[in-house]
Amino acid sequence: MVDTERRKVKLERIDQIGIVVKDCEKVSESWERLLGVGPWKISRTRATDAKGNRHETKFAHAYMGDLEIE
Secondary structure, eight states, X not given: OOOHHHHOOOXXXXXXXXXXXXXXXXXXXXXXXXXXXXXXXEEEEEEEOTTSOEEEEEEEEEEETTEEEO
C-alpha cells in the first residue's frame, strides 16, 4: 500500500499558470470574450537556437486577481 499522505504537495498559493497553445492571440480573445479574463498583454521574443534556426515565440499574459495566466 502506498503512503499517499507523505506524497501530498502542500501549496500555500499559486502565482502563475502557463498554458501552451498554437495561437495565443486567438485564445486570449476567446478567454476575454467568453470568460471575462483580461485585458491581455501580448509579447514576443525572437531567438536563434544552437543550430542557427531563428524562431519567434509569442506570450499572452493576463491577471485574475493575483494569479497570472500565461
